[in-house]
Amino acid sequence: MDTVFELPVIEPDPTERADAARNRQRILCAAQRLFEERGVSCVSMDDVARAASVGKGTLFRRFGSRAALARAVLSERERQFQEAIIRGEPPLGPGACPQERLIAFGRGVIDMLDGHVELLLAAEDGGARFASAPYAVYRLHMTLLLREAEPACDAEFLAETLLAALGADLFVYLRDAREMPLERLKTGWAELVGRLVPVAVAAPAIAAL
Amino acid sequence: MDTVFELPVIEPDPTERADAARNRQRILCAAQRLFEERGVSCVSMDDVARAASVGKGTLFRRFGSRAALARAVLSERERQFQEAIIRGEPPLGPGACPQERLIAFGRGVIDMLDGHVELLLAAEDGGARFASAPYAVYRLHMTLLLREAEPACDAEFLAETLLAALGADLFVYLRDAREMPLERLKTGWAELVGRLVPVAVAAPAIAAL
DNA sequence: CACCAAACCGGACCTTGGTCCGCTTGATAG
DNA sequence: CTATCAAGCGGACCAAGGTCCGGTTTGGTG
Numbered sequence: 001m002d003t004v005f006e007l008p009v010i011e012p013d014p015t016e017r018a019d020a021a022r023n024r025q026r027i028l029c030a031a032q033r034l035f036e037e038r039g040v041s042c043v044s045m046d047d048v049a050r051a052a053s054v055g056k057g058t059l060f061r062r063f064g065s066r067a068a069l070a071r072a073v074l075s076e077r078e079r080q081f082q083e084a085i086i087r088g089e090p091p092l093g094p095g096a097c098p099q100e101r102l103i104a105f106g107r108g109v110i111d112m113l114d115g116h117v118e119l120l121l122a123a124e125d126g127g128a129r130f131a132s133a134p135y136a137v138y139r140l141h142m143t144l145l146l147r148e149a150e151p152a153c154d155a156e157f158l159a160e161t162l163l164a165a166l167g168a169d170l171f172v173y174l175r176d177a178r179e180m181p182l183e184r185l186k187t188g189w190a191e192l193v194g195r196l197v198p199v200a201v202a203a204p205a206i207a208a209l
Numbered sequence: 210m211d212t213v214f215e216l217p218v219i220e221p222d223p224t225e226r227a228d229a230a231r232n233r234q235r236i237l238c239a240a241q242r243l244f245e246e247r248g249v250s251c252v253s254m255d256d257v258a259r260a261a262s263v264g265k266g267t268l269f270r271r272f273g274s275r276a277a278l279a280r281a282v283l284s285e286r287e288r289q290f291q292e293a294i295i296r297g298e299p300p301l302g303p304g305a306c307p308q309e310r311l312i313a314f315g316r317g318v319i320d321m322l323d324g325h326v327e328l329l330l331a332a333e334d335g336g337a338r339f340a341s342a343p344y345a346v347y348r349l350h351m352t353l354l355l356r357e358a359e360p361a362c363d364a365e366f367l368a369e370t371l372l373a374a375l376g377a378d379l380f381v382y383l384r385d386a387r388e389m390p391l392e393r394l395k396t397g398w399a400e401l402v403g404r405l406v407p408v409a410v411a412a413p414a415i416a417a418l
Numbered sequence: 419c420a421c422c423a424a425a426c427c428g429g430a431c432c433t434t435g436g437t438c439c440g441c442t443t444g445a446t447a448g
Numbered sequence: 449c450t451a452t453c454a455a456g457c458g459g460a461c462c463a464a465g466g467t468c469c470g471g472t473t474t475g476g477t478g
Contacts (some may be wrong), residue, residue: 419459419478420470420477420478421476421478422475422476422477423471423473423474423475423476423478424474424475424476425472425474425475426471426472426473426474427472427473428469428470428471429468429469430467430469430474431466431468431469431471432460432465432466432467433464433466433467434456434463434464434465434467435462435463435464436458436461436462436463437460437461437462437463438459438460438461438462439458439459439460439461440458441456441458442455442456442457442458442475443453443454443455443456443457444453444454444455444456444474445452445453445454445455446451446452447450447451447452447468448449448452448455
């Protein structure tokens with residue numbers, strides 16, 4: 001029952017006018033630079049517009065919201081991570097047993113969080129999290145793995161709740177306020193997954209492409 | 210190893226001036242009324258101030274932020290729930306085995322969410338969630354139960370991640386966007402807990418829907 | 419090239435959460 | 449009762465995300 005699915009690649013609308021494309025690039029570069037220079041939370045949308053020499057209207061026309069801009073800046077890394085999940089090496093990619101893949105997935109997300117919390121926090125702002133394309137991919141990925149490992153469980157629900165444990169807001173709280181070291185978070189994730197799904201005894205069934 | 214602890218009761222500062230107390234009441238009443246009438250998300254802080262015949266400065270002086278105001282409006286129900294947890298009847302209160310109490314706790318939270326999502330959403334807005342007094346109580350409660358049921362686990366970490374599964378934003382997404390019925394969420398929670406911690410004595414295994 | 423409609427641009431403008439600060443008032447001391 | 453002054457008050461003000469719309473650009477068409 002393994003579904004074939006295309007990951008929602010962000011294809012750069014070919015009918016986009018030249019000036020629009022140029023402005024998109026300008027905005028993305030300016031945003032990335034400013035975010036690195038001053039920290040995401042210290043950069044306003046006006047700042048970005050000004051740095052990109054573009055009107056505020058243009059900025060919002062292109063990206064719709066601050067969260068979406070953050071996502072756009074992250075999109076390349078996000079794409080790489082998805083690639084590693086879907087076609088990469090085990091244990092992250094296909095080949096390992098579901099439990100191992102789930103654990104590897106969580107470790108990967110935690111690493112990404114550790115490197116780009118601010119950006120991810122901005123990207124998940126408001127209700128933006130659940131509506132985002134990456135979230136849909138992660139959700140599907142986890143659902144399939146859970147279903148494979150434990151056909152009797154409510155995989156969809158468990159996937160959502162497990163993903164909640166990998167949210168940026170929780171991460172920043174655990175890391176900064178509760179001062180839990182990265183390793184503890186990763187070990188904790190592994191423990192969580194380990195208790196939820198059994199280790200696969202033998203044959204890793206299908207390689208989900 | 211059950212720790213005695215005082216729940217952080219919100220004691221109404223006795224040194225508060227008469228006019229201050231009167232304004233607090235006015236604000237709380239107005240807020241509650243407006244929230245019910247028009248829905249939390251359709252009520253601005255200016256609206257509340259105006260309805261309470263109070264300056265905006267006063268409003269913020271008393272409650273500090275929108276999230277804090279929402280929490281204040283919720284505080285009575287919150288207090289009742291805490292009371293039920295700490296001194297109430299089993300399985301929510303003491304007396305039942307940890308697993309049963311954890312399941313009952315989740316069901317209770319889900320019921321509260323179902324009744325007051327908007328308010329809880331506002332209360333958890335921003336990073337306000339993890340800093341709130343109720344969160345600290347829930348966290349402690351779950352940590353103690355987990356530790357009791359499974360001394361070898363990282364109870365603190367697991368408590369945080371399990372609480373993430375009971376967040377208002379996730380709930381509203383699952384209920385409204387994913388259209389999962391309440392019963393499914395409760396059953397899912399029970400399944401999650403059931404897989405994480407063993408049953409105390411004789412055991413009805415999980416009845417996965 | 420001349421023309422046109424659609425797409426795009428930019429910045430003025432709106433809303434809203436939150437801050438500031440000069441004025442007012444309640445409680446207490448004398 | 450009056451003096452005193454910290455606590456409280458209120459509304460002008462600010463920042464920042466997001467919207468609107470009149471003017472401009474682009475790219476295709478005759």
